[in-house]
Amino acid sequence: MIVVMKPDATPEQIQHVIQLVQQLGMKAHPIYGTERTVIAAIGSKRDECRQSVASSPGVDSVVPILAPYKIASLEVKPERTVVRVGPLWVGNSHLGIIAGPCSVESEEQMLATARAVKAAGATALRGGAFKPRTSPYSFQGLKEDGLKILAVARAETGLPIVTEVLTPSDVELVASYADVLQIGARNMQNYRLLEEAGASGKPVLLKRNPAATLEELLLAAEYILNAGNQNVILCERGIRTFENHTRYTLSLSSVPWLHQHTHLPVIVDPSHGTGHTALVAQMAAAAVAAGADGLIIEVHPNPETALSDGFQSLSFKQFAETMALVRRVAKAIGKQINTLEPEPAEALSEV
Amino acid sequence: MIVVMKPDATPEQIQHVIQLVQQLGMKAHPIYGTERTVIAAIGSKRDECRQSVASSPGVDSVVPILAPYKIASLEVKPERTVVRVGPLWVGNSHLGIIAGPCSVESEEQMLATARAVKAAGATALRGGAFKPRTSPYSFQGLKEDGLKILAVARAETGLPIVTEVLTPSDVELVASYADVLQIGARNMQNYRLLEEAGASGKPVLLKRNPAATLEELLLAAEYILNAGNQNVILCERGIRTFENHTRYTLSLSSVPWLHQHTHLPVIVDPSHGTGHTALVAQMAAAAVAAGADGLIIEVHPNPETALSDGFQSLSFKQFAETMALVRRVAKAIGKQINTLEPEPAEALSEV
Amino acid sequence: MIVVMKPDATPEQIQHVIQLVQQLGMKAHPIYGTERTVIAAIGSKRDECRQSVASSPGVDSVVPILAPYKIASLEVKPERTVVRVGPLWVGNSHLGIIAGPCSVESEEQMLATARAVKAAGATALRGGAFKPRTSPYSFQGLKEDGLKILAVARAETGLPIVTEVLTPSDVELVASYADVLQIGARNMQNYRLLEEAGASGKPVLLKRNPAATLEELLLAAEYILNAGNQNVILCERGIRTFENHTRYTLSLSSVPWLHQHTHLPVIVDPSHGTGHTALVAQMAAAAVAAGADGLIIEVHPNPETALSDGFQSLSFKQFAETMALVRRVAKAIGKQINTLEPEPAEALSEV
């Protein structure tokens, strides 16, 4: 890290910081500039050290140089992680397409949706049994009954199940039904939940919090990786900005940036990322063109009667049209959906 | 709610929305404008209804009119809630001043801090035993040992304890030591945690998530209130914006706005809200001038050696100076710290 | 517009608003709900009326229903505007590719760049002669000498010139050299400049201000359209958010949203929108997949020695590779670059 001293820092303050840096186990390398002294501190990426030095008298600011995440870093593992669960392949040239309703509402609804999205080319089924809702008066999900319905839909279609878990004590239950555990955007920094999901051994789909930087997203992933679970799929789903034409601002530059900094696959949620049915197809296509490793899209037999998120859900017909568009763009950039050809062994992390 | 139809909506689509509104139990009131038809739907604040209508063909947008929170609303309870725990009074003309370190590090540190902040006029002691940390490699808190140290500091100084709880399964343990349960900003929408904290019966300090609107903050409070717990203190602690001169942007207009919409008391955290020791005193004074019912401030015997947040902590001397400034501003606007005169019974919610 | 009264509004206040609405020339349509009265005011999209009513006693808020822009609206002109200047076609199935350096630095630099970008498929040349710079100590452009160099490059390559004008008194000079006047993001609400550019008769490339909503962008375009100039190209170039991995957040959802609300063509600037050379190609591809009508990309013979914006400029080789990617994506979605086939007359606005 680089310690920038104030212009009026005294020689004693500078000396004090040098000693502090050394006490913290780093090498101190002072550089006396024309207007400021800066001290390069070599050898640690620990946040505590940065904070400690930042509190010293005469210090103006501290600039970290090393990324604080480790296991998630492309420097540590240069081969890309491919998460593979049945027909769901996410990573490298494979696009994973996860589709389904916001909430599991009934067996009829889930079976119809599962059949329709499979026919259109989806490779996994989503559906919420435990729902995080902004208001306590909103529908909170069917809970375990919802999980059972998902299992029925999987048995019928072969599609693996991606479903959300809200709290650490539910991880065991949800993991007993789900193929992939989803950690929602509100829970990206629910650290006990990240640790439990990590310990479960199930692949985890980690959604970016709408106020999180990409570094914070990778540090959240690091909690899961650090618990011994290497199958983490990152998901960009929009950030909070001043824009009011969409529910969130879908920040697609996160896709290539993440690909340049982590080996983990990155998918995009154009449904939450826009909040409007009418924008989903174009943003799905854009996400794939930006290099996304997959999509997660809300689809409902009848969006108008959906118990949640109908305004951003696609009908079966709209989903099929979106898939046709996505397929053309994917092909143009050398990606494919649902191939059966094996990956090279070293790049593959099988589940 | 107001349903705005698209300019090219057909009579059939308009008729369909009218029927849908009626099926959802509301009265439909269509207004045929020069360029658009809008339909006023009277009688529900349920979010599901809004979403359902928003998904109908021909609908451009749906504008909610009624606030979705109920128990938190000033309309429902026009008397202001005053939360009172020993010398900590928060609400009406009483400023509650909660001070202490980010993390409990040792008995020596906590006792020294408790004595110093009490001497300077604080009315409650803060200190984290369970710490939510962005990185899994950062100090995670002393856990129950930290709670025991807090109890020692309370026994010695009489200051009630405000400390954070991170996960539902810890609520019982933390509540057995704490006088006020703190729900941190990252957990504002951790609904199971809100429900457990609500059920505990302990007063709850609920911090605003840096990406949350004030409506979302009130809906999070509603989870706690709905569990039967009326002693909720809201806390503004800064939002995520593009600004880079502070860690967050402390949005003080939230204080008067909340006072105009809810009966719950509102305090401000100028430490996290700025992220810089050098800005804390002025923003504490500004918060009080804006009408805040209290402050929560990080204080450490030696910020330079703090295990977390030293860069935004005040030393004992800085805290005493801040309190002198705050006291002058409080007096100027008719507020006081730590009075022993009783509140009028109807405005008081004792614990 | 919809006037929402406060819950405690008196009958006199409600009556007063009804009269005020009528005085302002609108029809008032009161709706008495269970908790609130709302008044639908029919017949005006003027902002003054909204503000006036919003100031009345007992009014809680006013919700506009009609879009405040007129000529820019797709409702007013359902055929898409195609701007065509020599080989630059922007709109419908034609992608306009504008490429060149941030600043005109020398004839040698411009000629080399013009030849290279033309060879790679660009259809117009960009280059700044008048530069808006955050610091007064930065290079401010070659001014008229720069315009002359641009004219030389056009004479040699046939590429039309897109260049920025900063202030109303320069419009005549810049318009005497340029084929398309660029209004930069900082000047999106420089209304005298918009009016002058409108009056010049030249096509105008209007960049979105990084803090502007799309409605504000369309209202800025309305100043130009209202001056009698129909050849306006909108440009998404990133908004200011909390994200720090890019210079701005490129909000690609603006492309389909604008296409659903205005007939004007929309291009994307992935260079400013990301601020990093390494992210430009993917975001260019994503923009085209989202339906953009073109791209504006910074290209420099030697980014390292550029007098401005080198860190986000592409080398000739990088630009050629980006064009190859863009061409594949464009083809996949039925778009083309630089065709000579005529457009259907009704959809075409020739210059």
Added chain:
Amino acid sequence: MIVVMKPDATPEQIQHVIQLVQQLGMKAHPIYGTERTVIAAIGSKRDECRQSVASSPGVDSVVPILAPYKIASLEVKPERTVVRVGPLWVGNSHLGIIAGPCSVESEEQMLATARAVKAAGATALRGGAFKPRTSPYSFQGLKEDGLKILAVARAETGLPIVTEVLTPSDVELVASYADVLQIGARNMQNYRLLEEAGASGKPVLLKRNPAATLEELLLAAEYILNAGNQNVILCERGIRTFENHTRYTLSLSSVPWLHQHTHLPVIVDPSHGTGHTALVAQMAAAAVAAGADGLIIEVHPNPETALSDGFQSLSFKQFAETMALVRRVAKAIGKQINTLEPEPAEALSEV
């Protein structure tokens, strides 16, 4: 500045950057860390150098150390600037209170307002004659007739006039009437206008653009200072964020931060900063408590009939109440409004 090389930067790339830094006239100081090489470049704050190095192969990022503004810096001029125009003193212990309507509408309106705000304690009169309006269809101001009305109000009350200038060619005209030229938020980076206002010799009130960092605000001020005009008053008036309970987010931490980095006085606009009459008084008090050197507040004889901004204007009675509150807070922190005691000569910049 600090040049951070990529982890895989080659020795040749590192050597190349060292040479480039030296060619740019700086000293290069390489530091070989455990995972990265960083190169400290000593001796320049020019943005061009930073950009040039940032474009070199193998460079990951460049971190500037020195602030890019010079004349505005507290390091260059440690004495605080006090701007003084008749009864308007802005800076040090003096609060300048600028009040008046958004737009000049009539002589009657301006005279009534001038008398009322003077009686309540204002020290200058605001009123817009040239209005920047988001929509071309909104009221654009009375132009020179408005300036004449302002002059009449000044002649009658003795209050100096603060009024906005929109475009360089109007500076001479507006300066012939105004005592202080206002540069609005939309024009903060209208560089030709900043230069003209600087050259006019009149004091300039420079409002922060809602998307500008404080560094960008100081660089905009630098354009005026660099034109030889030292009488610049900065104004915080709210930034664009995701918050929807206010028109902008008033970021009061900018006040103490600016005081710690520049000698220029800083005032606050709680009218635009909130957009709601009901929030103005509390935010005015908070601004003063945060250390603001003054306020600019919208006041109108009858907000309901205002041609602009009525919803955020105070009535005469509301303004008098706000002033009473502000006066109490000012006194509590040792500030005063409108004193006649002279300032120490060295800290005073008279007009």
